[in-house]
Amino acid sequence: MIAIGLEGSANKLGVGIISHPSPGKPAQIFSNLRHTFVSPPGEGFLPKDTAKHHRSWVVQLVKQAMAEAKVTIRDVDCICYTKGPGMGAPLQSVAVAARMLALLWEKELVGVNHCVGHIEMGREITGADNPVVLYVSGGNTQVIAYAEQRYRIFGEALDIAVGNCLDRFARTLEISNDPAPGYNIEQLAKKGKVLLDLPYAVKGMDCSFAGILSSIDVLAAELKANPETKDHITGEVITTADLCFTLQETVYAMLVEITERAMAHVGSSQVLIVGGVGCNERLQEMMGLMAAGRGGSVFATDERFCIDNGIMIAHAGLLAYETGFRTPLEDSTCTQRFRTDEMFIKWRD
Amino acid sequence: MEVQTAPPAHQAPSSQSPHLLPPIFQSDTTPPQLITQGAEALLYRTTYLLPTLPCALKYRPSKPYRHPILDARLTKHRILSEARVLVKCRREGVPVPAVYAVDEREGWVMLEWVEGEVVRVRVNEWLRRRKELGVQEGVEEEVLKGLMGRIGRAIGRMHGVGIVHGDLTTSNLMLRTRREDAKCGDEVLDGEIVLIDFGLASQSSADEDRAVDLYVLERAFGSTHPRAEGLFSELLSAYGTSFKGANVVLKKLEEVRMRGRKRSMLG
Numbered sequence: 095m096i097a098i099g100l101e102g103s104a105n106k107l108g109v110g111i112i113s114h115p116s117p118g119k120p121a122q123i124f125s126n127l128r129h130t131f132v133s134p135p136g137e138g139f140l141p142k143d144t145a146k147h148h149r150s151w152v153v154q155l156v157k158q159a160m161a162e163a164k165v166t167i168r169d170v171d172c173i174c175y176t177k178g179p180g181m182g183a184p185l186q187s188v189a190v191a192a193r194m195l196a197l198l199w200e201k202e203l204v205g206v207n208h209c210v211g212h213i214e215m216g217r218e219i220t221g222a223d224n225p226v227v228l229y230v231s232g233g234n235t236q237v238i239a240y241a242e243q244r245y246r247i248f249g250e251a252l253d254i255a256v257g258n259c260l261d262r263f264a265r266t267l268e269i270s271n272d273p274a275p276g277y278n279i280e281q282l283a284k285k286g287k288v289l290l291d292l293p294y295a296v297k298g299m300d301c302s303f304a305g306i307l308s309s310i311d312v313l314a315a316e317l318k319a320n321p322e323t324k325d326h327i328t329g330e331v332i333t334t335a336d337l338c339f340t341l342q343e344t345v346y347a348m349l350v351e352i353t354e355r356a357m358a359h360v361g362s363s364q365v366l367i368v369g370g371v372g373c374n375e376r377l378q379e380m381m382g383l384m385a386a387g388r389g390g391s392v393f394a395t396d397e398r399f400c401i402d403n404g405i406m407i408a409h410a411g412l413l414a415y416e417t418g419f420r421t422p423l424e425d426s427t428c429t430q431r432f433r434t435d436e437m438f439i440k441w442r443d
Numbered sequence: 444m445e446v447q448t449a450p451p452a453h454q455a456p457s458s459q460s461p462h463l464l465p466p467i468f469q470s471d472t473t474p475p476q477l478i479t480q481g482a483e484a485l486l487y488r489t490t491y492l493l494p495t496l497p498c499a500l501k502y503r504p505s506k507p508y509r510h511p512i513l514d515a516r517l518t519k520h521r522i523l524s525e526a527r528v529l530v531k532c533r534r535e536g537v538p539v540p541a542v543y544a545v546d547e548r549e550g551w552v553m554l555e556w557v558e559g560e561v562v563r564v565r566v567n568e569w570l571r572r573r574k575e576l577g578v579q580e581g582v583e584e585e586v587l588k589g590l591m592g593r594i595g596r597a598i599g600r601m602h603g604v605g606i607v608h609g610d611l612t613t614s615n616l617m618l619r620t621r622r623e624d625a626k627c628g629d630e631v632l633d634g635e636i637v638l639i640d641f642g643l644a645s646q647s648s649a650d651e652d653r654a655v656d657l658y659v660l661e662r663a664f665g666s667t668h669p670r671a672e673g674l675f676s677e678l679l680s681a682y683g684t685s686f687k688g689a690n691v692v693l694k695k696l697e698e699v700r701m702r703g704r705k706r707s708m709l710g
Contacts, residue, residue: 289510289512289513291516294513294516294517297609297643298609298610298643327512343509343510343513344513347506347508347509347510347513350506350508350509351482351506354482355482355483357482358480358481358482359482379508380508380509381508383507383508384506384507384508387506387507
């Protein structure tokens with residue numbers, strides 16, 4: 095069976111075409127295209143501009159994906175789209191595109207939970223069977239484990255998502271949003287050495303990032319006012335690279351800690367990292383050290399699958415489609431609030 | 444980037460214990476015995492102080508993934524905060540293990556060894572025996588009601604002195620062993636309640652935090668002892684009379700129950 099997936103819950107528009115040859119066989123990726131709306135340094139992406147971006151690119155991307163996949167309209171079994179969670183306006187424009195394709199091609203629709211898309215794609219690519227999942231992106235921060243037909247949320251961010259914290263700090267520093275603000279923070283952090291004091295906000299398996307963002311913003315403002323400030327322990331001049339380094343070391347330590355607590359709780363030694371922040375190599379390295387200490391291992395994917403993409407929507411949608419799940423045209427809405435644990439996972443034991 | 448990539452010494456593979464204890468415990472002729480390994484800490488039983496005095500040794504090994512400065516800061520803060528909370532509880536008459544020794548830099552705290560079992564084990568034992576004897580649910584439950592009342596009062600006393608536990612479950616409540624021959628029937632539920640594992644505890648008098656404590660216990664009770672869930676009201680009514688302001692917390696609990704501990708997901 096073949097599905098096309100359309101993703102546009104944030105600033106990436108993704109179109110992917112996947113094939114599930116037969117049960118038990120690995121999925122085949124026919125095409126996986128993405129076009130990102132990049133805002134100028136110091137600015138975030140606004141819903142209306144992002145929606146406009148998706149509207150102007152979706153037809154071209156679908157055509158290109160079909161051509162690259164070398165499939166015809168007749169080969170496609172269903173059209174999968176992101177139902178939520180995400181930003182309202184971009185979600186809507188992609189849902190409209192999905193409906194249009196469904197009517198034009200006379201295919202059935204499948205609405206997909208964005209988070210479940212990330213998890214299922216991560217499992218498919220890495221082969222991790224039943225891992226504890228850390229889902230970290232610009233909009234979400236969750237520690238998830240599967241039990242009885244649901245992906246259950248064991249821990250999550252109580253205020254802003256970790257990716258949002260990083261993105262907003264990139265805005266404070268007015269560094270480039272191309273290819274992604276988090277990527278540029280990661281590159282800067284590699285040059286950092288000095289670890290400064292930041293709050294550390296873990297509560298059980300939950301965590302909070304808003305206070306950390308405020309504190310690092312204060313440190314950045316102080317640095318701008320006094321560029322010659324020296325670290326009181328090492329005596330080195332503090333740089334913006336040190337700020338990026340400090341921010342990464344602190345927030346990733348928090349993420350690894352809550353993941354470890356969830357692993358101890360459910361008795362698992364596998365961990366899978368998904369979502370845009372999951373591309374970060376320092377986070378992957380820290381998670382690997384933790385998992386090794388528990389006699390386990392970490393599974394992560396590269397930017398093709400970590401960052402929002404159409405193929406994960408096609409994959410999760412097709413899994414649901416194969417169990418008989420359909421989204422009738424009149425119900426093909428989208429929603430900004432759609433918790434991971436609301437989705438019934440019929441395709442797993 | 445100045446980050447440790449090689450695993451530190453205490454990561455040495457060993458089937459006995461995955462972690463090497465701080466030097467002070469290494470020369471002990473009867474080495475500490477590993478009881479449990481949580482995500483954060485390792486719990487050992489040791490006779491380090493006196494051969495006749497078993498102690499609980501809680502050790503927080505350094506985490507190889509954390510920056511050494513951050514790691515030292517967190518370990519120190521957590522060991523001290525846990526010890527402070529326990530000392531405060533004990534001073535105010537809340538039943539908790541005594542603190543014998545602390546080394547916050549090495550990351551350990553030594554506590555009184557509480558003989559007995561956790562409430563989860565005892566309640567399940569009691570329920571199982573009743574089932575064997577064919578006693579109907581809902582009859583002759585006074586002993587269990589009594590236990591629930593004792594738990595409620597113990598939690599109330601802790602909250603009353605300005606401490607919230609942060610992780611109340613029936614595995615973090617112990618019943619001290621009282622009698623050697625407590626083998627038959629209702630004596631299973633005898634013994635003084637002792638609150639343990641204050642790893643997530645904090646000093647707080649906020650009704651919200653107190654209500655979340657009760658909510659977490661209620662959920663834990665429901666999932667581990669569905670058959671005894673109905674008696675949770677006994678715990679709450681005893682709690683309600685245990686300190687000034689307890690009724691406000693019970694009101695707050697209704698609010699927490701309505702929304703759950705988690706918010707609905709935004710974007």
